[in-house]
Every structure is written in structure tokens, then in C-alpha cells.
Amino acid sequence: MVRPSLTLLAVAVLLALGLAWITLTWGGSGAPLTAAPNQNAELMELTGTTARLSGQTHLRTAVAYAQAVYAANQDPDRPGAVLLVRDDDPAAAIAATRLQQVPVNAPMLFVTDGGTRVPDATMDELLRLNPKGVMVDNNVQVYLAGKIPESVQQQVEKAGFRVRRLFAENAVALAEELDEFLAVLKSNHSEEILIAAPQAIDYAFAGATWNAHHGSALAFVTPDGVPPETRRMLRRRAPSRAYLYLFAPPNVVSASVAAELSRYGHIQRIPGTTPQEMAVRWAAYRDEGRRLGWWFGERARRIGWGITEPGHNAILANPADWREVVPTSVLSHLGKHAFLLLTNPDGTLPASVRAYLQLLKPARTHPSQQIFNFGWIAGQGVPAATARQFSDLLRVAEPSAPAP
């Protein structure tokens, strides 16, 4: 028989070796950031309640969002994976935001030139982020979503990353492809489905950031009606009922198409006649109720930010350039979990946003219980004056505290 002390020693030796091996093969340490803090100050302006995140190009802007959320300084700061989408297909990017949520945990970065090239900005950020890999999917580190050719996959693999390519010819097919992939990953189809229209994709920006936060499904309807990909998606929910949330006004998606969708589930149209208004109404939207019941128990649905009181984080973005808007979804996924508000295309603050922010204005109380708001200014499309207005609207209401 073996002496117990020998057994214990053997285990201890293996333990020490294993821990040493882990420490030595860690991603290794890198060079810290030593740049001056006012480098790129104009791209990253701060106010009392807001911070801007932008880069010189739309590629670098997406990188700025990822850098804000993932410090990559220690293990928990790294993403599980990185999501790469084309920078010329807004609908595909919006469909892909649902992949950013756990269990994947990914920021969104761009590939350019019709989806054939990984630009330096994106590759540098990939190397800095050094994704950990998604444990429940073969430790995949990069997801390519959309009509991205295999050459890009090879490019990324050559840099030393594990890649999964979720290919689809267009955004409508991508929505279905992603839906099935995530169903396999989570072994469940989500009953909450956002419906968007690629012909007026601005309306769906607010839904895209919600999807990164919560992971609802997303499907498209086209000017011709409900496409077969969407029909298949909706039928797969059976026998559960689907709950559909339509991000388009009646002049974009007609009542008859909505009625067609109602055959597959309970459909609600998000109020709002402009994308700006719809973003505001979605921020305040909260739909709770029936989802699944099984006699001795039930599971409720709870969808929508439902934010109508102070103490939250809002992103302000200009919908004129979608490439600055959609990647902000990563800010909804971690950190302060921000919801999206849109400016007018000329950069001014819409009246609906100004009115809504009155609901969010905190009152001054004792500092130990004080509520604050916080705002992200996304990209370059929001002028400084608008950012300042936004900051003032988010700020705690004066009067100033009296002396004790």
C-alpha cells in the first residue's frame, strides 16, 4: 500500500507544477499605457456628468467603445470574444448585437472594404483585448457575422485567434442564422423578438443596444412583407408563444404586415413617429407579463428598459452615421448598462429627449444617498454644444446644498 504522506506529496507536487504552468503560460504582461492623459483630449472630452468616446475614423470610434468597456488589464477585464461585422451593412450589424451578451461577452468592431479586410485599427484592438475565448463554444475568440468571406477568417486565424464564421448572404438571412446559433448555444429560442425593417433601419438603433444588454432575438420584415426566413424563425418558437416588438411606424411597416406577424405571436408596436422619438419611448418602455406557465410555476417576460426615474446611464448618438451608433451596444452590455438616445440628424437635441430627461433629473439629497446620472457621448457626430446641453439635463437639480 502507498503511504498517505507520499500520496499527499504527489498531489502537492502536481498542484505546484500546474499552478506554475498556468502562471507562466498566461497571456503574459504587456506594456502599460504611458501616454499623456491629454493625448486625444478633444476626442474624449469630459463634462461633469458625461464622457465622450470617439476616434478619428469610424473604425477607431468602435475601438474607443471597446476600450472603454474592456481595460484588458487583468483577466476579468478581457472580453470572451470579439464580434466583427461589415462597416457597410447596418442591418446585419444590428442583427448581430444579440451575440454580444453573455455567454459570449463581446464588443463590436468593423471589417472594411466590403468585408474583405481587417483594418489595422481593428487588428490592433484584437491584440490588445486578447479575448479569453467562449468556454461553451470551443474557446472561440472571434465571431464573424454577416457576408464576410473566408479570407477574413484566415486573416484573423493567422493572427492566432480561434474564429467562428456565421455567414449569411444578407441581413435577413443573418438574423435567422444567428437565431439558430444562439438557440443551440443557450439550448432555447428566446420568446421575445424585436422586429426591425432594413429599409428604415434608424428606428431599430435603440433595439440594437437593448439586445446587447438583454439578448432578445431580432428578425426583419422587408417592404414585401414577412420574408420566409422570419417566418421560419417565428414558427420555431412553437409551442411557446412569441412576443414581438415592432420597431417601425405604420408608414414603414404597414398594419397589414403587423397583422401578418400577429399570426405568430403577440405583437406590439413601439410608439414613435421618428427614430429619435422611438428611442425615447423605448427607453421608457417596460412590458411585463405572461411568457411561460407550467401549472405549478411560471416564467414572466420582462422586456424594455423601463427607465422613468433618475439614476441611469444614457448614450447620446447622432443617427446620421450608423457606424458610430450601433457599436455603442457594448456600453449597454457592461459598465453602467446604458440605453440609447438619438439626436436630430443635424446634431441638435430633440424636444422629446429634452422632455424625457426631465424625468431623470435627480434631486439633491445628502451625499451618502445621492443619485446621479451619467452620459456617454458617442462618436464625433454630436457637437460640443449639444453634449453640454445633454450634460446639464442629466445633472443634479440645484439649488446647492445649504451649509449645515
Add this chain to the structure above:
Amino acid sequence: MLLKVARFSSARDAVDFAREARAAGWRITLPDAAYPVTWASLRATLLGAVLGGILLGTVGGLGELGLIRLRGLEPLFAAPLLGVVFLLAVAGASLGGLIAALICLRPVPLLTPGQPYRVCIDGRGNNEAMANLARRYGGSLDGQGSLQTEAAPPPSAREMTLPRWLAWGIAVVTAAVLLIATFYIWLVALFRGPNSNQETRIGYTLKNAQRIPAETPASVGRALSQMMGGPTLAVPEDPIAAAILAPVAASRNQTLVYGGTPASQEIEALAATALRALPDSRVLVVVPVEAPAYALPPAYAAAFFRAPVIPADSRGIPAPVRAALEGRRGLRIFLGGPDGLIPESVAAGLRRYGTVQRVASGDIYRHALLWARGRWDDFGWGINERFQRDGYPCFALANPETPDFAAAGLPLAYRGNNGPLLYTPRDRLDGLTEQYLWRLSPDYFVTPSEGPFINLRILGGPDAVSYSAQARADLASEVRAYRNQGAGMSGLALLGWAWFFIGLAGSIWALFAMPARLPETGFYPRLSWPLAILVLSPVGIIAFLLCYQGRPVSYDEGKPVYVRPLWARTLSATTMSLGAGLALMIAIFYLMQLNGLPLFTTFAGTRLFWLGSPLAAWMWALMVIPAFFLSTLLFTGPMMAEMAGTRYRGGVRLAAPVVALSLVTASLGMWTLVWYWMNFHPLLAEEDRWLWITPLWWGGTLGYLTALIPNYLMERAGWMGGGS
């Protein structure tokens, strides 16, 4: 007291006699039984546990009180109040109990057959009745009559064969894999980055911590005035002057601009002017002139509450200030410097104006925290991490070695998202500050966007506060789910870790206790039980004691067998068929995580899509099958061969159905719990999170309990020995 000894030829007869004797009301002890634990060793273990628990628990308590830095254990503070004390106390108790138990481990000789089996009867009973009862079970009382004893067995097999070495090797590797995987998270908590090259960063903005974009204190002042907007008040580039003028600026709603004007007045005159500008304040803050770093945390509080700031040194407060204070009474005066900087004599001199209270610490980092936590009536930030649940604390973070930056940041005390000042050294976020932020980090109950959140503004360049320290502060203050704190310890995770520590200690104890105190046990139980206790923790320890404590040994055909009731035989049989199997399953799971669990998309689009998910379907097959083979071929198979006296192949054939049934049932119980937690509760624990251990270990225990059912039925049918 009369002690009579009845002797029997077999342990079973003795046990049956003892049962009936007990029913008749006599007190029975069985001296010739197995006792892994004695009263003496139990007392020693408890003593060791209490001592160890108190020792480490005190360390935890000092950390919770913010008195010491628990370096590397900062993420533990994300747990609720007293969580750190609890975990360290349990770890200490486990270690102390283990050491004590090992110290007083006394080996016992083999319970050899061939000797009569004794039963001690304590009681003044009817001798005649006792003797009759004993005779009925084939024994004799006090040596009367002769006994037919069992035949002496051949010497038990003690040599190590190749299959035994293999089994031992697998057991060692399995235990090592389990320990490496569980210790990994502690390693991760120690590591401070950066994890990769950060030079491609555009700036220093992080989600919870942004840096004021300025390199020098004067430019910080300018940057802040631009950030906050509105009217400004220029102050000289002197931290004390800024501290004095900040409350004045706040009362006039002006943003302080550090270094915006050359020094014009003496500090004393400035203080007197400022004092006169704030006539209504009931609070005074006294700061040390000689150490601006100590002066600034009180200055932040004073600025927000518009309380005048008075400079003092070892001689006292300056004459102009004393003149300006004339006639004021009933004030609350706070001394913002330790004894060495503002001596007690100064305090005494101030008592004529009101009550004097010192709020300071020699440790500069703790000093800043005292001012952030403190609240006296309505003065003071009151951001106390032990009770703070619902406010949105916003901080300024600076390096006390360059107090100019902290002084330039004074507008952050009263404009915008304002809040107190915290300190850190350059390279590594200060331990007390980090513990504070982890404990303060908000827990969300309903949805992550519900708030609160923390925000920090960093003052100074990378030479003052490094990117690493900023990123660490950003990580510590993140919003996390109450039950699954991710990179931090949650209450639920604490329970899982406490469970694990107890099991680890019990496993090591069983490893040593079995050869010493249970010499009749064979080779395979001596491997299976420690592995089982490692996975089953307290449940495993209890099962171990129920199987061995006070159990007599009988020799069936020369093989030692412990005499147990049916339910205890079930426990033993389940452990024999599962002990190694459960540990193997979990170890294989961890090893698979190294490469990532496989995901099968072949069924996508069909009704069987869910089969592709590792956590739903494939995983258990990938784990159960190797565990089944290893367990049957290397553990249970050879063990049953030895027990039944057959060859290896016969033993494997006996073992295979039993192990299969046990493993399948156990995995159903285990993975049902794990899957339920993963899908119906938002406990998406990843393998590098503190919570990961809880569903795995509790799932293992549930699997063991589930497997008791088929094992009970198999025991009843007599398939397994259940007597080892």
C-alpha cells in the same frame, strides 16, 4: 459499576446480540470495532478548529473593519458584510481541525480474527438473562463455555501491483486537477496586469473610471473649469490655499481654477477672509499646513458642505484666523490631521469655540477613507461601505505624493457628479481603497441597468496614478449581480467555498486516518473515500463516519468486512461505485474547459437543436463515458475482484453495471441542478468566476444523493458487498 464481557465467535452475532441487549435496556459498547474518531480526537479536532477559526477569522475581521490590507484577497470584499470573516474563519477552522486531528492520530492494530469478539455490558442486570441471551447468539458470558472461532485468514494483500499503481496515479492526477482548477481563481485574483500592450489605447476613459485630460496640476484646473462650465474662481497653485478657497467658491457656485492666479496673500490672511465669507457655517475643518496630502480629503468634504477650512500647524491656528473666530461659539470642529501634525494642544485651544473631534489616521490612505465614510449629523459624505447600499458614490482618485493634483481636483467635490477624494500609490491600487471599492460595488437585484453605479475621476498622469491602478479601480467598482459577483465573491460563492474547504480538510484527514485507524480497509477504499470526501465535503465526511464509526469487523471467507445496517451499506456501496467517478467527472469537465467545451451545430434548424449545447446534452455524455471506463477498469473493477476473490475480468464484469447505473443516476441529479441554475437563474457562472465552485460541488452532492436510490436497491438484491 459492573462490567461484564460477552464473547462471540463472529462480529455479526455480536452485533445482533448487542441490538437485542440494547432494546432490553442494557448499555452496550463494542471495543473490537472500528473507531476512526474517538472522544479525545474529537475534542482535539474541535479545539484546533476553534483556534484556527478564531485566528483567521480575526484576520478577516480586521480586514472588514478596514484596519489591515488583505493583499490579493480584495475581491472577497464584494461579498456581503461579514462574508470575509466567515470564509477565513471556515478556512482557519478546517485547517486547524485538520492539523489537530492529524497530530492526535494514533494507529490501532488490526482487528485480527481468530480472537473472540467482545461485547461489554455495563449494568446491574440479571446475570442469568444476560448469559441466556448471549448463548442464544452463540456466545458466552465471562468466558464460560468454549467458542468456535473463525479461521485465520491469509495475510491481506499489501503489495503494490501495476493495476494498483495505475489506480493510484489516476487518483493523484484527478485530485491534482480538481485542486488546480479550484485554486486557479485565487491565482487570477492575485495577478495585476496589464494583460496586453496598452499603447494602442486612444485615451484613458474606462466605463467606471475616467481620467481628467491634463498633465500638470494647473492644466487640471483649467480642464475642470472647462468641464464644469459656469463662473470661475482662480486660486494660487498651493494646495492649502485651494483648500481654503474651495468652500467659498462652492458657496458662490464658482468652479475653482487651480493655478489660475499667482499667490497673492498669505495663507493666514486668506483663511481669515474665507472664514468671514462663510459666517453661517456651524462646522469648521482644521487642516495641517505642513502636510497638504492630509489636508485634502477633509477639504473635499468642507468644500461640498461650505464649511470653512482653517490651516493649523504644531503651534496652533494663525492669529488672523483666531481674530476672525472671535465671538463664535457652539461650532463643531473637525481636525483633519493626525496627532503629529495637529497636536492635542491645538485641539485644546479650539475647545472654546465648540466641540472638537479628530478624524485622521497616520496611514494616508486610511485617512482619505475615514473622511469618505464619516458622517456626523449631516456633515460628512457618509459613504460607509458597510451600510451603503443605494447611493451612487462618485470619487476622485489621486496620488498623495503629488497633492497638487488632488487640490486641482477640488471642483470634483462640489460640481457635477461630486464626491470624496480617495488616494492610491502609483503602481498598484491601494489595498484599503480597493477593499473599500469592492465592498461598495453595487449589487443589482432585478436588472443590471437598475443602478446604482460608481464613477471615478482620476487626477494626474500615468506617473501619478498608473493605468493599472485605474483599471483595477474600474474593475472593483463594477455593478454585479447579487448572487453572482463574477470577478468578486458573492454570498452564494462564499457558501460554496466554505463547503469546499471543509471537504478538502476532511479528504486529507481521511487519507491519513484510514491506514491508521481502519487497517482492515483495502487498497481501493483508501483511494475512493478521500476522493469522495473531496467532492462531497461535509456530506462525504458524515457518510464516512456513518460507514465506519463503531462498526465491527467480520471475516467472511478470510476477507475483512465491516458489519453495517442496510442504509450504511448503501452509503458505502455508493461511494465505492461513485467516489472516484464523481471526482473524475468534475476533473474531466475542468480539463475540457481548457480547450473549450464543444458546440455541435449539426442539429441547428431542427427540433433537436438543443442537443448541440454542451451544457444541455453533450457534456454529460462526454464526462460520464470516460469516467465510467476509468472508474470501472481501474477502481471498482479491481476492488470487486479483490472483494469477491475472483480474477480481474470477473471483477470488472461485476462492477460495470453497478458503476454505470450509479454514474448515470448521479449525473442526472448533478447536471439537472447545474443546468437549472445556468438557465433559469441568471447564474451564468464562468469557470474563472468565484461562483463556479458552488453549482459544481453542490451538484456533485445532489448526484451522490440521487445515486443512493439505485444503490439501495442493488444492496438489497445483494449485488454489491457494501462492506468495505
